[in-house]
Amino acid sequence: MFRxxxxxxxxxxxxxxxxxISVTGVMLLWKKEYLWxxxxxxxxxxxxxxxxxxxxxxxxxxxxxxxxxxxxxxxxLSIHKVFLSDRRYxxxxxxxxxxxxxxxxxxxxxxxxxxxxxxxxxxxxGLNIVGFGGLLGLLLITLGVSIWWRRRQAxxxxxxxxxxxxxxxxxxxxxxxxxxxxxxxxxxxxxxxPFLLLITTGVILVYxxxxxxxxxxxxxxxxxxxxxxxxxxxxxxxxxxxxxxxVDGSLVSxxxxxxxxxxxxxxxxIRSVQPARIGEVDTIAKRVVSxxxxxxxxxLGRTSMKFFVDGRIEIRxxxxxxxxxxxxxxxYPLHTAKLGILYxxxxxxxxxxxxxxxxxxxxxxxxxxx
Numbered sequence: 001m002f003r004x005x006x007x008x009x010x011x012x013x014x015x016x017x018x019x020x021i022s023v024t025g026v027m028l029l030w031k032k033e034y035l036w037x038x039x040x041x042x043x044x045x046x047x048x049x050x051x052x053x054x055x056x057x058x059x060x061x062x063x064x065x066x067x068x069x070x071x072x073x074x075x076x077l078s079i080h081k082v083f084l085s086d087r088r089y090x091x092x093x094x095x096x097x098x099x100x101x102x103x104x105x106x107x108x109x110x111x112x113x114x115x116x117x118x119x120x121x122x123x124x125x126g127l128n129i130v131g132f133g134g135l136l137g138l139l140l141i142t143l144g145v146s147i148w149w150r151r152r153q154a155x156x157x158x159x160x161x162x163x164x165x166x167x168x169x170x171x172x173x174x175x176x177x178x179x180x181x182x183x184x185x186x187x188x189x190x191x192x193x194p195f196l197l198l199i200t201t202g203v204i205l206v207y208x209x210x211x212x213x214x215x216x217x218x219x220x221x222x223x224x225x226x227x228x229x230x231x232x233x234x235x236x237x238x239x240x241x242x243x244x245x246x247v248d249g250s251l252v253s254x255x256x257x258x259x260x261x262x263x264x265x266x267x268x269x270i271r272s273v274q275p276a277r278i279g280e281v282d283t284i285a286k287r288v289v290s291x292x293x294x295x296x297x298x299x300l301g302r303t304s305m306k307f308f309v310d311g312r313i314e315i316r317x318x319x320x321x322x323x324x325x326x327x328x329x330x331x332y333p334l335h336t337a338k339l340g341i342l343y344x345x346x347x348x349x350x351x352x353x354x355x356x357x358x359x360x361x362x363x364x365x366x367x368x369x370x
Contacts, residue, residue, distance in 0.1 A: 007143040011361050014140060017119070017133045019358040021202075024116035026351035029337050029344050031109050032075040039100075041093035044078035050095050051270060052255035057096025058082055059275055067275050071300070117206075131206040137199045145192050148185040180364035188357050194350040201335035204328070212328060254287070261289045261305050264315065268293045271301030293319060298329050299338045 036042050051072065058080065059067060066085050074081040079099065082090040089110075090101040105111055111120075118126030188195070204211040258270060274288035286309045292301040302318035318326070337344040 003143055003147055007140060007147060008365065010136060010140050010143070011358075012365060014133055014137055015358045015362050017129065018137060019355055020119065021116055021130065022351045022354040022358070024112050025198075026348050026355075027112050028109070028116055029348055029351070032077060034109060035075055035077060035079070039077075039079055039091055041091075041097070041099055042077040042079045044094060046073060046076075046078050047094060048270075052253065052258050054080065054092070054094055054096035055254045055273055055275075058092050061092075061096070061098055065277055070273050070275070072270055072272055127206060131203060134199045134203040134206065138196065138203075141188065141192055141195050141199070144185070144188045148189045151185070152189070177364050180360045184357055184360040184364060187353055187360070191350060191353050191357075194347075195354060198335060198347070198350060198354075201331040204331040205335060212325075257287055257289055257305070257307055260313075261291060264305065265291050265293055265303060265317075268296075268303065269301070271299070293317075295319060298332055299336075300332075302329060 055070060058070060062082075062084065067082060068085060069083040071081040071083070073079070073094070078094045080092045080094065080096070082092060084090060084101070087104040088101060089104070089107075091099040093099060102110075105114060114120055117130065119129060120126065121129065254273070261270065262268070268291040270289060271292050272290045274290075276286045287307040289305045289307070290301040291303045291305075292298065293303055296302060296318050298318070302316075304314075304316045306314040308314070318329075333339050337347045
């Protein structure tokens with residue numbers, strides 16, 4: 001009885017949160033297709049050779065230190081997303097041409113992401129509501145499966161969706177509440193593992209630092225990739241570096257830096273770049289190039305090359321990380337369906353099913369307590 005009461009009232013408290021998160025999550029899974037329809041220049045065939053000139057064109061379009069970060073070929077489309085100071089953003093074509101700029105929350109997909117991630121309440125409140133709600137959600141699902149297990153023979157009755165979504169739903173005394181409870185339990189039990197996967201990876205993304213410390217450092221499984229330190233002079237014997245232009249031992253163009261990065265990590269994809277910070281001391285990286293290797297799991301790239309003003313280079317290879325840390329980083333593509341169209345379709349079904357479970361649970365309660 002205690003388990004049922006705890007599951008019931010915990011579900012009532014968390015139901016609206018999970019309903020919002022599940023629906024907005026499914027919408028975000030199809031962000032690429034939405035951008036493809038709404039952003040000019042996103043439908044072109046990707047031409048990687050235009051990348052260095054595009055980055056230079058984007059830098060020249062803005063004032064010094066205005067560009068914080070450039071996400072290249074965002075969502076694998078032929079457009080670049082530029083992160084600007086003061087929570088501003090912009091789209092540019094793959095040639096670097098300006099398309100449009102906006103502030104945080106002005107575009108539809110950003111509003112949906114904020115609703116999914118923070119419930120439009122900001123980091124201090126909304127993010128913690130979603131994070132703690134996810135932790136409680138793990139308990140909620142565990143309780144639900146334990147309650148369902150004792151009457152698991154009800155699985156033979158299926159989900160009865162067509163009977164629930166009929167006119168009888170609005171008529172009291174027709175057994176709809178029983179069907180709602182049975183379908184709620186069956187759906188929740190069948191999809192329990194995908195639900196747990198989504199919620200766990202979501203909590204990790206909400207609390208990345210805390211999750212890494214709790215799961216990895218306390219178990220001794222944490223081992224960051226070693227930072228390889230080298231310089232342009234030490235690389236000068238290679239064919240690529242010997243031909244590039246240097247000033248005082250440092251690189252001067254994105255073309256050169258990208259050429260060095262591609263030679264160091266062949267078959268990798270350049271995922272993002274961080275421009276120079278004018279006026280910073282030379283201990284700060286002048287340029288950062290982030291890559292996703294062929295066997296890399298994170299879509300944004302966790303391999304990086306930092307080019308310093310004095311010619312030093314720091315290289316971090318994601319494949320040298322401990323396997324436990326790499327698996328931990330795999331939570332991002334697992335949660336955001338960056339693993340192909342079939343997985344995206346599967347996760348869309350899981351998200352919509354979670355919404356149905358929330359609706360059926362709340363409806364069964366309201367049928368008894370109108």
